[in-house]
Amino acid sequence: MSVKSSLAGLCDESDDKLSVLLPDLPRGPLDGYRQQSSFDWKRMRLFSFGYDALEFQVKYQLMKCHQGVSYYVDTKLSPIIL
Secondary structure (H helix, E strand, C coil): CCHHHHHHHHHHHCHHHHHHHCCCCCCCCCHHHHHHCCCCHHHHHHHHHCHHHHHHHHHHHHHHHHHCCHHHCCCCCCCCCC
8 A cells, every 4th residue: 555545545534623623824925835835734744643643732732721721720729838
């Protein structure tokens, strides 16, 4: 099995999920070059890391974002004094 066929099989199943994990890049001066490229960067990233790793990265970023928010911190626990 070639790399191209295994990549196509991997990406066809999860294109909808992949668009949620990796949203399109914002518009900018590099759009012309992105349209001329001969590969899809989302599929390349999926092939490089795997779907589970990409999903973990998104969940980890979300957790880090919410870690400092006060309503996620349990205020009922008192600090331990040594």
